[in-house]
Amino acid sequence: MNANIDIDFNNLKTTGIKVNYLYVCERKLWLFDRGIQMESRSDKVLMGKLLGDNSYLREDKKEILIDNLINIDIVGDDEIREVKYSNRLAHADRIQILYYLYYLKQLGIEKRGVINYPKMRKREEIALTSEAEREVEIALMRVKEILMLNKPPQLQRKPYCTKCAYYEFCWG
Template identity: 50%
Template sequence: MSFDFEDYKTLGVKINYYYICKRKLWLFSKGISFEKYNDRVLQGKVVHETSYKREQNKEIEIDGNIKIDIIDKNFIREVKISSKMEESDRMQLLYYLYYLKNMGIERRGKINYVKEKRVEEIELTNDDIQEIERVLVEIKEIDLLDKAPRNIKKPFCKKCSYYEFCYIMEEC
């Protein structure tokens, strides 16, 4: 069976949210966003603005769907504060590689974890492609849900920009 990427293209941040919390993904998909009020999100923006100042090709937006932090002739790089959400960071970068591959552009990826001064190199495999295509189908299904998925109640929820929205009734 052939996968038609054009039917499933989505925002890179949705890939990230899919691996963190499907409720967050659904809320974001419905236009409910609290990121601009979150300290961690603001901290991430500062890291992006102040890191790798000498790089020429920063913040490259493609099709309004993905925003590549840094691109050069061999790599695309994502800049992250820390590796606490390593799986979602990795899958977001793999999605960018997949997206570019569908445009005929072959690159490898690097995630730069600024706080840890660590770099992880990523290469898109056939297994990754299958995973991304599966996730794109699920994201489309989540987008179409009438009700938000249940809360996941993980330790990182308290630092999420959606925390109060998700848990306000439990605190009453």
């Protein structure tokens, strides 16, 4: 994938959670965008929120909202960090923090990224390489395509569907 992509970033800006959901489930992304938000009923989401709230209490800059779009868990001098409950959806966590790094770079801010999995006592360092930038740009274009659909993408059974907040909505 060596081709340069010309994108209009301002036209493709979105929330970090939508970029994450692209990698989790395109249907979930579409439903979430339409205001069908099931997370408030999810024990897993609540447990993740509690873990994030109660981890890294000594950090000064927690929950930084930028442009009402991206909400970074922890911002340090040279890094940003996301706190995640588990690495079960590590590919989605990775694209989300890559998007944050890309977004910040568009603002003239360069940092490195870290995903913390405190329950597992793991951390993963993420760098915004030129290949990663292209991956983010492709993801942003795909998010826009999905959100422009008139109806949700087809159901696709995934290994984690039964643990999803949307499970009853999709499969019930």
